[in-house]
Amino acid sequence: MPPDLLRLDIVVPVLIYCALLVWVGRGLSWTQKLATAAVTLALIICVLLVERGWL
Template identity: 70%
Template sequence: MPTNLLQLDIVVPVLTYCALLWWVGRGMSWTRRLITAAVTLVLVAWIVLAERGWR
């Protein structure tokens, strides 16, 4: 695994998510945007833990 500080497999999805959240959340309040971001991060963490076998 390369030890690059800039890993595109992490950066590109994060930027895409931010752009999508901005586009979808144009009519949303900041509170609702933060809740959406938090729920998404929890789901991502849960999926990563499930893939790694809860270790």
């Protein structure tokens, strides 16, 4: 596996995000959970792209 494929600066925030989504999303419907997940993942991707200078 190439070293860039498994990077802790990407994996750890995603795992923490998933745990928080489960905890916060207890009172949300499935549609709201999916919308929250999509928006947050899009923000994470945008931050990573800007941080790495790809945008």
